[in-house]
Amino acid sequence: MGLIFLVGFMGCGKTTMGRKLATALGYEFLDLDHALEAHAGMPIPEYFAAHGEDEFRKLESSILKDTAYPENAIVSTGGGLPCFFDNMDWMNAHGQSVYMKLTPKALASRLEHAKTPRPVLQGKKGDELVAFIENKLAEREPFYSQASVTAESFVDLTPENILRLLNLQQ
Numbered sequence: 001m002g003l004i005f006l007v008g009f010m011g012c013g014k015t016t017m018g019r020k021l022a023t024a025l026g027y028e029f030l031d032l033d034h035a036l037e038a039h040a041g042m043p044i045p046e047y048f049a050a051h052g053e054d055e056f057r058k059l060e061s062s063i064l065k066d067t068a069y070p071e072n073a074i075v076s077t078g079g080g081l082p083c084f085f086d087n088m089d090w091m092n093a094h095g096q097s098v099y100m101k102l103t104p105k106a107l108a109s110r111l112e113h114a115k116t117p118r119p120v121l122q123g124k125k126g127d128e129l130v131a132f133i134e135n136k137l138a139e140r141e142p143f144y145s146q147a148s149v150t151a152e153s154f155v156d157l158t159p160e161n162i163l164r165l166l167n168l169q170q
């Protein structure tokens with residue numbers, strides 16, 4: 001089974017890159033945030049508001065583990081998913097993983113302009129948003145850095161470079 005899980009902080013581009021990598025490799029593309037929304041029958045912000053974060057994390061982990069994956073797929077994950085339960089170990093046991101690493105400033109400027117609301121950010125903006133991301137990223141980095149490979153900043157974050165890091169050059 002060829003599964004490649006993309007991990008990293010909200011806004012690092014997992015969904016966007018996932019689509020590009022899937023096209024490049026002729027693999028299927030799956031986004032676990034979208035799979036969770038389809039399963040729950042509501043958008044993530046609504047699910048958070050109705051059930052709270054603890055229930056969200058349980059559901060997120062069961063979607064990761066119970067999805068019927070195709071033979072080959074690029075799987076974009078939720079920004080917090082690797083940091084709860086044994087999710088990161090599970091991904092590394094069932095495929096390869098890629099940490100898409102961006103600086104807090106780069107993440108903040110993308111998230112401030114993003115169309116999809118992220119409930120974890122609670123509408124923060126400007127310096128407050130950068131400070132929040134710095135703290136959250138410090139908490140999460142030990143999980144993300146367990147990925148099989150790390151694609152760092154703008155230099156490595158192209159589909160071609162990620163495929164090279166994974167030894168899957170086209």
Ligand SMILES: Nc1ncnc2c1ncn2[C@@H]1O[C@H](COP(=O)(O)OP(=O)(O)OP(=O)(O)O)[C@@H](O)[C@H]1O
Binds near residue numbers: 009011015076110
């Ligand atoms: N390479 C890029 N350069 C500039 N902007 C980008 C790039 N990739 C993605 N973006 C933009 O950054 C924002 C976040 O991208 P995306 O939704 O792919 O991130 P994500 O990692 O999937 O986030 P989440 O964890 O919240 O699902 C979007 O507005 C997207 O258009």
Ligand SMILES: O=C(O)C1=C[C@@H](O)[C@@H](O)[C@H](O)C1
Binds near residue numbers: 010078081119120
């Ligand atoms: O970083 C997070 O905790 C999250 C990221 C998103 O992908 C969603 O999974 C949700 O908004 C939570």
Ligand SMILES: [Mg+2]
Binds near residue numbers: 014031033076077078
């Ligand atoms: Mg996404």
